[in-house]
Amino acid sequence: MTPQFNERVTALQVPGTRQFANKVSTYSNGINLTLGQSGFDAPDFIRQAMTDAIDRGQLRYTHNKGLIELRTAITDYTAARFNVNYNPETEVLVTNGGSEAIDSIFRTILNAGDEVIIPAPAYAGYEPIIHLLGARTVFVDTTETNFVPTAERIAAAMTPQTKAILFNYPTNPTGTTLSTEAIQELVQLLKDKDIFIITDEIYSENVYEGQHHSFIEYAEVRDQLFYINGLSKSHAITGARIGYVLAPEAAIDEVTKVHLYNTICAATPSQYGALAALTHPDSRQLISDMNHAYIERRDYLYDRLRQMGLPVELPTGAFYILPNISAYNTDSFQFATDLLEAEQVAVVPGAAFTAYGEGYIRLSFASTMEEIVEGCNRLERFLHVYQK
Numbered sequence: 109m110t111p112q113f114n115e116r117v118t119a120l121q122v123p124g125t126r127q128f129a130n131k132v133s134t135y136s137n138g139i140n141l142t143l144g145q146s147g148f149d150a151p152d153f154i155r156q157a158m159t160d161a162i163d164r165g166q167l168r169y170t171h172n173k174g175l176i177e178l179r180t181a182i183t184d185y186t187a188a189r190f191n192v193n194y195n196p197e198t199e200v201l202v203t204n205g206g207s208e209a210i211d212s213i214f215r216t217i218l219n220a221g222d223e224v225i226i227p228a229p230a231y232a233g234y235e236p237i238i239h240l241l242g243a244r245t246v247f248v249d250t251t252e253t254n255f256v257p258t259a260e261r262i263a264a265a266m267t268p269q270t271k272a273i274l275f276n277y278p279t280n281p282t283g284t285t286l287s288t289e290a291i292q293e294l295v296q297l298l299k300d301k302d303i304f305i306i307t308d309e310i311y312s313e314n315v316y317e318g319q320h321h322s323f324i325e326y327a328e329v330r331d332q333l334f335y336i337n338g339l340s341k342s343h344a345i346t347g348a349r350i351g352y353v354l355a356p357e358a359a360i361d362e363v364t365k366v367h368l369y370n371t372i373c374a375a376t377p378s379q380y381g382a383l384a385a386l387t388h389p390d391s392r393q394l395i396s397d398m399n400h401a402y403i404e405r406r407d408y409l410y411d412r413l414r415q416m417g418l419p420v421e422l423p424t425g426a427f428y429i430l431p432n433i434s435a436y437n438t439d440s441f442q443f444a445t446d447l448l449e450a451e452q453v454a455v456v457p458g459a460a461f462t463a464y465g466e467g468y469i470r471l472s473f474a475s476t477m478e479e480i481v482e483g484c485n486r487l488e489r490f491l492h493v494y495q496k
């Protein structure tokens with residue numbers, strides 16, 4: 109007799125995002141345009157806050173919901189940004205990255221057979237968790253509406269099984285942001301419905317045109333909203349693993365149960381790093397400097413891709429761009445494989461972001477300018493000889 113693994117786990121696929129990055133690292137001249145994190149080093153003041161915490165011996169568990177100083181910094185920061193008040197004692201949970209927030213929320217709300225609507229192309233981290241719970245994803249195609257989900261299409265996807273709808277703006281992998289009008293339209297549709305709204309706004313500091321707008325600004329949906337954010341992307345500290353959830357007290361109480369049985373609390377030194385990230389006077393400038401660099405890289409990449417004849421939207425947030433390669437006589441996985449083998453440039457096939465990502469490739473402008481320039485030169489050379 110061989111012991112059997114959980115069948116939902118064995119059915120999961122390893123993410124398509126990692127394999128090209130792994131392979132390109134084996135080439136001495138490889139160019140990696142797959143980065144899902146800032147290429148900048150973590151700021152000194154965050155590193156210092158973490159090492160200070162360790163030096164002070166702050167290596168015990170914290171409150172399950174996180175340090176109260178950090179929860180207060182999170183609610184202050186959110187109040188200043190969006191003019192909303194959440195109670196640091198009862199309406200915030202600090203998690204091990206945005207990832208754990210996603211996992212714990214889904215485990216808190218989903219029963220087998222429930223459906224979660226997600227505009228797509230979408231981040232590859234949602235569907236596996238939903239499937240592990242025996243629930244289903246219902247993807248709503250945004251490729252014909254400039255990657256913006258319309259209320260009409262969302263409404264058409266709703267069924268009596270719809271338990272939640274997940275938004276991720278700015279979006280990984282499209283770099284799309286939502287206008288106030290688009291959010292208002294969705295809020296009008298969803299308010300008063302028995303459906304949770306989960307908004308993953310992990311890229312909210314990486315917005316390049318105008319201001320970031322959030323579902324959290326709308327009191328009409330407060331009772332059904334889980335707001336996810338974190339420090340991974342904004343402060344270049346993906347390895348610190350700090351995210352957080354804001355939600356009404358009853359919802360936070362339930363998610364906290366899942367979180368405490370799973371991880372007890374977020375890593376203590378990292379929580380001190382996050383506290384510094386949210387309160388240090390240099391933080392704003394740091395984010396703005398990184399964003400300036402991303403804008404310069406984005407603009408260069410966008411112009412080059414257009415010159416190569418690839419249809420592409422200008423990303424207004426996150427650090428990804430998603431050109432359309434469907435004119436070539438192949439699928440996105442094969443395209444990325446051929447590009448890697450011919451030119452040692454790694455990109456992520458669009459199909460890694462649901463079937464609606466097929467026909468696209470994702471390039472990251474969190475890579476350095478030198479890598480982007482060289483990556484574009486090689487991609488251009490590749491396209492000259494690649495079969496249409």
Ligand SMILES: Cc1ncc(COP(=O)(O)O)c(C=O)c1O
Binds near residue numbers: 204207276280349
């Ligand atoms: C849309 C989205 N949400 C969540 C995450 C996970 O973030 P964290 O590193 O904070 O777990 C990522 C990471 O790539 C992401 O792209």
